Amino acid sequence: MRIGSIQIDVPLILAPMAGVTDRPFxxxxxxxxxxxxxxEMTTADASLWHTEKSRLRMDHEGESAPISVQIAGYDPQQLAAAARHxxxxxxxxxxxxxxxxxKKVCRVDAGSALLRDEALVARICAAVVAAAGEGKVPVTLKIRTGFTRMQRNGVAIARIAxxxxxxxxxxxxxxREDHYAGAAEYDTIAAIKRAVRIPVIANGDIDTPHKAREVLRHTGVDAxxxxxxxxxxxxxxxxxxxxLAHGETLAPPSGFEIRRWLLEHLDALYAFYGEGRGVRVARKHIQWYCQTQADAAPFWRSINAVTDAAVQRAAAAQFFDARAMRPAA
Structure with a gap:
């Protein structure tokens, strides 16, 4: 798949998620x-760019190209300035x-709240495209199928974009009305794909290799x-x-592999955030890594109160030591 002049060799993309898709992840x-x-989405409000949160979200040192940055806001000129920055x-x-x-995004008329104002969508997209050099730096758009179930205007938004x-x-x-409730539907995504010539990427509930193939077949999307x-x-x-390449499923990783990857991830978080904040950010990741283990609840309750990075790391390592040869669920 190509996004403007940029080739994406593997058409599988990590979605932007606030509080999750930091540089280590x-x-x-x-x-x-x-x-x-x-x-992670970065604010278009320039008055907040000096904060530690914004500084870290804009930090791409050591990342492999291409580097994609999501910006969020409601004012076309602010978003254009954020693009240039x-x-x-x-x-x-x-x-x-x-x-x-x-809610905290939509109540300031940003995020998916913008989908109810198609004229504003057009002004925002045009302003950011111009700020990015009219194609010199490609601009992409992340949307939902519409603002409400009665106003699924995704096709109209796609054509405007x-x-x-x-x-x-x-x-x-x-x-937007659905938030994350219920099952994702792909008929609207398929209709959007048929309506435009630019690449379309499907998102929502793609959680297994088989589901990935099903969504590709149903929608005809590019990624x-x-x-x-x-x-x-x-x-x-x-x-x-x-x-997708071979039609066969890989064996799940062993507990030993998960242990190694988790510890590497923790070390990267401590280095990126510093030990204090790194410990706090790491908690949710440790819980996610451990969620497939049947006896994870007592471990999670105990480690959630740990404030020392070395203690947290050692506890995570110990938890997986006894499970080193078990496959993941």
Whole structure:
């Protein structure tokens, strides 16, 4: 798949997830075969760019190209400025967030709330495309199938985006009204794919290699985007890639492999955030890595109170030591 002038060799993409897809997690998913890993959404509000949160979200040191940065906001000129700022920091693809259903995002008329105003969608996309050099740096758009179930206007949004120069479109198979409830639907994504010439990427509930193949066949899209299914299971990208290429499933990783990958991930988090914040960020990742183990609950309750990085790391290692030869569920 190509996004403008950029070749994506593996059409499997890590979805942008606030609080999850930081630099250590993006790098890990790329190691496991993701062809592209999109950053956490970064604010278009320039007054917040000096904060530690924004600084870390804009940090791409050591990342493999292409570097895709998602920006979020509601004002066309602010978003254009955010695009220029992130390009100066190394972004090679700019992604506009019109898919986030979170209340704190939508109550300021950003994220998926933008889908109810098609004229504003056009102004935002045009402003960001112009700021990115009219195609010099490709601009992509992440949307949902519509604002509400009664207003599934994803096809109209897709055509608007294509007309003003958006070069790829990722679509989550739910409306803003659905949040993450119920099952994702792919009929609207298929209709969007038929309606535009730019690459379309399907997102939502793609959690197994078999589901990946099913979604590809149903929608005809150019690539798949994986979000929550990669939490605690970043190797899902190599599993899906292998199945799509060879029609066979890989053996699940052993407990020994998961132990090694988790410890590498923890070390990267401590180095990136510092030990104090790194310990706090690591907690959710440890829980996700351990969620397939039948006896994980007592371990999780005990480690959740740990505040020392060395103690946290040692406890995670010990938990998997006894499970080193077991396959993951």
């Amino acid at each position: 993006r790098q890990l998913c790329r190691r496991f075969g993701a062809g592209l890993a999109v950053s 992130n390009i100066a920091l190394g972004a090679q693809i700019i992604d506009i967030n019109m898919g986030c259903p979170a 294509e007309d003003v120069g958006i070069q790829a479109l990722a679509v989550h198979g739910r409306t 798949l985007m994986i979000g929550r299914a990669a939490q605690g299971r970043p190797w899902i990208f190599r599993e899906i890639a292998h199945y």
